[in-house]
Amino acid sequence: MSILRMGIIGYGGMAHWHQERVRLVDGIEVVGVYDVLPAQRQKGEADGYLAYPSRDALLADERINCVLVATPNHVHKENVIAALDAGKHVICEKPVTLTVADLDEMIAASRRNEKLFTVHQNRRWDHDYLVAKEVFRSGALGEVYTVQSCLSGTGGLINGWRAFPEYGGGMVYDWGVHFLDQLLDMIPGRILTVFADLHSVKNSLVDDYFHISLKFDSGLSVITELGTFMLRSKPRWYMAGNGGTMVINSFDGADGIITKVSKLAEAVEPVIVQTDAGPTRTFAPQPPETREDFPLPELIRDKTAFYRNVRDAIAGKENLIVRPEQVRRVLSLIEAVFVSAREGRSIPFEEKEIVWRES
């Protein structure tokens, strides 16, 4: 019998994404699915799954020990709590919910039922992110002073539920929740301050551009910027330290470079250059031999790490990687982002030390 026997509530786009991964991992199987839409239930049957006539029927099936909640965001909470109260472990799609207060009810349900509760923060295993994290932690750039995580799209219009606030739409909930989760996973220490700008450029009801600044207690400055209507692309990652600079251009995570100063630089005298814009010595172009380029580290790509970890956490063999308290920290930060943008001021975030509890 599989360790993780899954029921899926909400059989839409993301459910297929999960199935594809589940198939690659030993010890996991999908028992059956439920969707409020009959057409989606029929689709589940056509895909070869048991389709339950109701959510309660799914939750009552004792063969299922873990529920994946992949519904629209605004009904995550009721489904997650119902599943936990039915004695199931729960994996919830992101954003887990829209407020910390709602999340706290979900976490309480997990605790009182002593069941695992995690969120599908899959982009913690994105290749570009893992490369950025490896470079950050390796010390290759010396002491890093700025980390910039950016995504620019050209489509403008947001589709489906993402265009409506009542369904948890907008880019902060859709992508900000990933990018902030990555940054908080990568960077140790407290976030002292949050400052955010949001715009609705092509979508009247929700944010489709954000620029969020975080100040860490180490002094590190962090920026994450995203727009659905930025027609000239920016690098996915820009990271600079006192020892060098890294750029990762795309999600691929192999398309980028690390640049450091070469030994030769010490022999080159600074000169004053007359640019079209006036004289400058500080920004005089330097000869190429003063710099040296290095390739990004090569990491193993792994599509199944999330599910292997959930399986092994249920089996008691590993600590859970995406922990509820981490998800809660990101959601608190998102709440601060919205307050900052609305009130046009920075928001103090973590005055006290965060103690990381191994779960």
Place this chain on the structure above:
Amino acid sequence: MSILRMGIIGYGGMAHWHQERVRLVDGIEVVGVYDVLPAQRQKGEADGYLAYPSRDALLADERINCVLVATPNHVHKENVIAALDAGKHVICEKPVTLTVADLDEMIAASRRNEKLFTVHQNRRWDHDYLVAKEVFRSGALGEVYTVQSCLSGTGGLINGWRAFPEYGGGMVYDWGVHFLDQLLDMIPGRILTVFADLHSVKNSLVDDYFHISLKFDSGLSVITELGTFMLRSKPRWYMAGNGGTMVINSFDGADGIITKVSKLAEAVEPVIVQTDAGPTRTFAPQPPETREDFPLPELIRDKTAFYRNVRDAIAGKENLIVRPEQVRRVLSLIEAVFVSAREGRSIPFEEKEIVWRES
């Protein structure tokens, strides 16, 4: 007789830059120079100028009606006030001084003597800036939501007085004063909030990296970022609106592009794309035919506009372009930048309407 008969106090690097321009403008001549260093005075003589033995001797020469103060920053104030009190018009190098309180004393001296007082904010005529301003104001990008002004250098170490706080060193005073002056000249309206991060990456005593966010009352978000040790370059300007995006890559101001959505884009259905990092529709790569590129506007390059304006303002034929109240606004903003960076919070800036007085 020339309209503008100049004496130069401080015969260093910038003085030569001024002479080169003065030579190209009718109605301006350099009468003589003074420097505290005898070697620089000798250099002035060797260059064919009268070299005064003291500042007072220069100020006493009735042939001089305008003094250029091109000394180190920390002695701008005393020289500017002495020159105004001697009945001369004054052009001061930037940054005019380090505090608004000092600037107010200089402005008071200009008023009580009824003499013109301006600051050499020469980068208001930089080609890249004029192109950016033209694009911003033309409406080519629709309603602009973000303006980003950036400069990255690879040298790291700052030279001479720029490395010492007591001489007004650091990149906010050296370059921030230009970039903020440009942004405030380009963008109408009040600045509601300032949020700034400063770092000393390669120089222990002064800032050599800044990232400054401004929020305007129109909702426009503005960023200016500069680092002396950012080894991968960023575009000089990035500007995005609901009608398109502009990039200017360098000071040249011709190296860049405007991108808009083409008519064809409406016919293209959004698709869901499975990237290495998971599915996305919002950020699915769009076919190239959905976008259309346009060249940047071509503007006339003009090295002499600053001096022609000062000459014509002295002659009463034109309004002064770089006005003391504008310089004061930028310096107030710089004070807010330092407070924001030191205290790790945003600073409210202009709660009340700014009334622009034509001088």
